[in-house]
Amino acid sequence: MMTKMLVVDDEIEICDFLKTFFEERNYRVFTAMTGESAIRLVDQESPAIVLLDIKMPGIDGIEVLKRIKTFHPETKVIMVTAIETRDKIDEATRLGADNYITKPLSLEYLETDVKDKLESLVR
């Protein structure tokens, strides 16, 4: 069975791009452009991993992270954001984010990190 991944970003180009990229690498990818639909998709599909942007209109990535880690603690969450302030990174880490990657990112690194996080899940 293909691993389920959820990509959350308010930019449609980013959602599309990462969806294509990970589908080519045999993931089943869902996308959400708001915090609300992200939470709904996590509840419905129980993805193994979430790539989560922080800045979004409405419910932001930090709130979504809280929600995921409360109700689906086994779900891996990688923050993918342009924000690189120390306190945001600390806050996300404190709330249980499994990694914090800042844009612009290296796709190779993102791919490896996703694999790593999923392997730790299997073990």
Add this chain to the structure above:
Amino acid sequence: MTSFQYHEALKNAAKSMVRVKNPKRLLKMIIRFIDREVGLGHTSILIFDQPNHRYIFIDSKGDRRLPVGLVRLDADNPLIGWFQEKDKNLPISRDFVTYQQVVRLLGNDSFLEQHPAVEKKLRSIKDQLEVFRAAVCVPGFYKGELLGILLLGDKLDKSDFSLEELTFFQTLAHDASMTIKAAEFHDDLSKRNRELEEKIEEINQLRKKEQQTYYQIILSLAREVHARDAYTSGHMEEVEKLGLMTAEEMGLEMTGHKKDILVAALHLHDVGKIGIPDNILKKEGKLTEEEWLIMRDHVFKGARILEPMDDFKEVAKIVMLHHENFDGSGYPYGLKGDEIPIEARIICVVDTFHAMVSTRCYRKGRPFDYAIKELEKYAGKQFDPLVVKAFISAINKRLRPQYDEETGLEITTSEQQAS
């Protein structure tokens, strides 16, 4: 679009782009132009982000456009490596890469057998082209440095890129590189100019400080002269006060540098006397011809001491001429009237006045009224009559001299006098 129309469009685009100096604007124009005229899945440009040693997307257009700001390509990315590689032995052009060409080579077994090391590279390039949905990549270089890459998606009509088109894209990439470099040079030059200006300012500050130090040294020398000449200790301050008062009375412009020059000249006009032996300087009787020559030389000595002060070139001249007389009977040159700087004419009056009323080692100071009469007597001869008039008017208006037999000159304000 016919080949002719295409050519025309390209030519026009090139013409308008040449004028664009801002590289970011030019790159966006290039993208907009290709997107509009050629019809592609997407048109995107990666540029070198020098401070961070990475390549990032500056813009992307088209239905299948790439996200800007999401990804970066580091120096070890296969696509970047391919264009940067210096290996000239490979039988593949690095002027551009097309997806078609890569696929064809990967299917050519005899080629792969001849170049076993290339296969792995070609496969990762193919991956990159797929990830970035690129049918063509055109690098932009400046002196071998990869400044950016133009990435083009498939043509909407699914046709192949013509050689004409590929050549044009290369021209655009080249022009864009030149513009980027030119802008960098310009920024760099502006930065260096600013740095240079700061350095010059620093040097000026140092020089100013040095000049101030030198001024203080000369001032000490001048005080020493007055001490030896047994003037009252307040001589310099008094002469300054009298001189400024006179200049003001004459309506001379006495602000900033002009004032500094007069004050300096009033302070330092006798500094050249430092080199005159006591037996001449303090001689009570008449000087011999030889002694007189030595005495007269103090105006040149003073000017020489002041010469190194760049901001006070005029002061040296004034000092040299402060013994010239209005009627031409003075020394060292016998200049007349306006030929003598006004500052020197003022010094001549105030210094003579002050010398007359001051008590010296060999005589008591003369009465105030006597000094005034002497000035009036020699107005038009030794002194500039206008200076004398202004001096007397100023001294009567503002200061009332109190002549004391014991202590020499004391000047108090009229208010103090009245109280």
